[in-house]
Structure formats: C-alpha cells, structure tokens
Amino acid sequence: MNMENKKQVMLSGIQPTGIFTLGNYIGAIKNWEKVQQEYKCLYFIANLHSLTVKNDPKIIKQLTLDSVALLLACGIDIKKSIVFIQSHVPRHAELSWVLACHTQFGELSRMTQFKDKSSKNADNINAGLFCYPVLMAADILLYQANYVPIGADQKQHLEITRDIANRFNKLYGDIFEIPNPYIQKKGARIMSLQDPTSKMSKSDNNPNCYISILDTKDVIIKKFKRAVTDSDTNIIYSDDKPGISNLMTIYSVISGKSIKETEQEFAGKGYGYFKTAIGELVACHLKPIQDKYEKLLEDKKYLQEVCLNGAEQASKIASKTLNKVYKSLGILTKNF
Numbered sequence: 001m002n003m004e005n006k007k008q009v010m011l012s013g014i015q016p017t018g019i020f021t022l023g024n025y026i027g028a029i030k031n032w033e034k035v036q037q038e039y040k041c042l043y044f045i046a047n048l049h050s051l052t053v054k055n056d057p058k059i060i061k062q063l064t065l066d067s068v069a070l071l072l073a074c075g076i077d078i079k080k081s082i083v084f085i086q087s088h089v090p091r092h093a094e095l096s097w098v099l100a101c102h103t104q105f106g107e108l109s110r111m112t113q114f115k116d117k118s119s120k121n122a123d124n125i126n127a128g129l130f131c132y133p134v135l136m137a138a139d140i141l142l143y144q145a146n147y148v149p150i151g152a153d154q155k156q157h158l159e160i161t162r163d164i165a166n167r168f169n170k171l172y173g174d175i176f177e178i179p180n181p182y183i184q185k186k187g188a189r190i191m192s193l194q195d196p197t198s199k200m201s202k203s204d205n206n207p208n209c210y211i212s213i214l215d216t217k218d219v220i221i222k223k224f225k226r227a228v229t230d231s232d233t234n235i236i237y238s239d240d241k242p243g244i245s246n247l248m249t250i251y252s253v254i255s256g257k258s259i260k261e262t263e264q265e266f267a268g269k270g271y272g273y274f275k276t277a278i279g280e281l282v283a284c285h286l287k288p289i290q291d292k293y294e295k296l297l298e299d300k301k302y303l304q305e306v307c308l309n310g311a312e313q314a315s316k317i318a319s320k321t322l323n324k325v326y327k328s329l330g331i332l333t334k335n336f
C-alpha cells in the first residue's frame with residue numbers, strides 16, 4: 001500500500017489583507033512549513049473571505065498573488081503541499097451554500113468574531129460577514145481535513161465546523177471527517193508591539209504595531225526600539241510584563257533558544273541592548289525570505305503555474321467530496 005495515502009490531512013488558510021507580519025510567520029506559517037513532511041498539507045489564500053469587509057479590489061488582487069509568493073518564500077514547498085487560491089476552486093462556494101442550509105441563525109449569531117466585526121463595521125453588516133464561518137467550514141470539510149492549525153481567534157469557527165459536520169453526518173451518513181484543532185506549542189500568539197494585550201495584526205492602522213516580513217533591517221530595528229515594554233528594565237518573562245514577554249517569545253522562537261536561555265543571555269543588560277539584538281536577529285532571519293520573495297515576484301509565469309497546479313490538485317479532492325454531499329442530499333449530479 002502507498003504510505004502517502006496514510007498521511008493525515010492538515011489544512012489552513014490565510015486572508016490576503018496585508019503582507020504577512022512576523023506574527024503570521026511565527027504563529028502560523030513557520031509551523032505550516034514544519035509539518036509538511038508529516039502530513040498531507042493544503043494551504044490556501046482565502047480571498048473570498050476578504051469580501052466580507054470593504055477592500056480596494058486592486059489591492060486585494062495584488063495581495064492575493066503576493067501572498068502565494070510569500071508562502072513559497074517562507075518555505076512552503078509545492079512538492080510536498082498543495083498551495084492554491086480559494087476562488088480558483090468554486091467547490092468552496094458551492095459547499096458553503098449546502099452547509100448554510102444546515103446551519104442555524106442562532107448559532108451564527110453567537111460567533112464572537114461576528115459580533116466584534118459588526119460592531120466595528122456598523123455600516124456594512126452584510127450576510128457574508130454573518131456566514132463567514134460557514135464558508136470556513138466548507139474550506140475545511142471539502143478536503144476531509146483531520147487537523148486545522150488555528151489561532152485562538154478562530155477556535156470558535158472550528159467548533160462550529162465540527163458541529164455542522166457532526167450534524168450532517170448524523171443526517172446523511174459518514175460524509176465528513178471531523179476536524180481537530182492543531183495546537184502548536186510555542187509562539188502561537190505574537191502580540192502588537194504597541195499594545196501587547198492585543199494580537200499583532202496585518203490590518204492594524206499603525207505600522208509600528210507590527211513587523212512586516214518585508215520590512216527592511218532599519219525599519220525592523222526602529223520598530224523594536226519603539227516597542228512598548230514595561231516599567232522596570234529586567235529582561236524576565238512574566239505575565240505581568242506582557243511587553244517584554246512578547247519580545248522574548250519572538251527572540252526565543254527565531255533564535256531557537258528557550259525562554260530560560262534568553263533570560264540568562266540578557267541578564268543585567270537592559271531593554272535598549274535587548275531591542276537592538278532582537279532587531280538584528282529578526283532582520284537577519286527574514287533576509288533570505290525577502291530575497292526569495294523578490295525573485296518569485298519577478299517570475300509571474302511560474303507563480304501562475306503554481307496557482308493553476310495547486311487549484312487542479314485541490315479541485316480533484318473537493319469535487320469528490322461535493323459529489324458525495326450532493327448524492328446524499330438528492331441533488332442530481334450530471335452523471336446520474
């Protein structure tokens with residue numbers, strides 16, 4: 001038997017709403033890269049999800065392609081993983097409708113992200129924003145994913161995905177694999193450099209809140225210098241020192257040293273010294289990624305090939321699931 005077929009399926013998506021930050025890199029993509037050998041991985045750019053809030057079409061289009069290039073530059077390997085753009089596989093939108101018909105108004109109303117986003121976008125509380133978790137459930141269930149690496153902000157969306165899948169299976173037989181959260185050990189949540197109580201976000205209005213993985217060395221060092229730290233000067237990891245603890249998490253993940261080793265390395269050195277050191281380290285780590293990214297963007301033809309190839313592989317799996325779904329529901333397919 002082919003061992004490849006035995007691998008568990010891992011799937012995740014990222015929205016093309018900005019150049020990835022150091023938070024996306026440490027919290028997600030670096031781990032996506034690591035698990036490629038062990039799992040059958042699918043990674044996609046969730047451009048349809050981005051329609052739930054108003055964005056400039058030109059920018060979304062550009063960022064979609066940039067995001068594919070960034071994934072590859074960060075080490076996602078198309079020989080091991082399937083990389084694609086969500087809108088290139090129309091099955092996502094199709095399954096989303098079916099699942100919407102099996103999701104209750106009440107359960108979607110309870111989603112904290114919906115409540116959050118609708119209070120922030122009071123003039124555009126569209127049905128897509130409400131149905132966002134259903135499209136996400138379709139993304140996951142189409143590929144019979146066993147694991148989904150997600151941050152805390154998406155945990156509720158995975159739970160509703162499991163609820164929808166279980167409900168569907170109970171009604172129509174064993175159609176969907178029930179996905180599990182894939183929890184990573186370290187550095188899962190990198191916080192804003194200006195407000196260490198909120199997550200580092202690529203759509204933050206203040207660029208000093210995040211390090212973009214395309215920032216130059218000077219900018220990176222400047223942003224770390226400006227990072228909010230705590231009132232004393234000790235480089236110690238502690239819950240009541242969220243600023244320095246966040247920086248220490250970054251340092252530890254990028255250097256491969258433990259938090260303890262980091263504390264020892266900088267004992268008695270002061271924040272200024274540490275901030276320069278972390279700036280240098282991060283800039284040096286990102287340089288080869290930036291170089292690879294620049295090269296990839298020069299070769300549009302190659303990128304297009306990558307996208308087409310990925311979409312083709314993804315479509316095969318997705319179509320198989322959707323056919324099974326339609327059959328179970330009595331939705332007549334063409335080959336009846």
Ligand code: TRP
Nearest residue numbers: 011012013014015046049136139
């Ligand atoms: N909602 C996710 C986010 O904003 C992106 C996403 C869309 C996703 N579909 C997914 C993540 C499926 C994991 C699985 O971060």
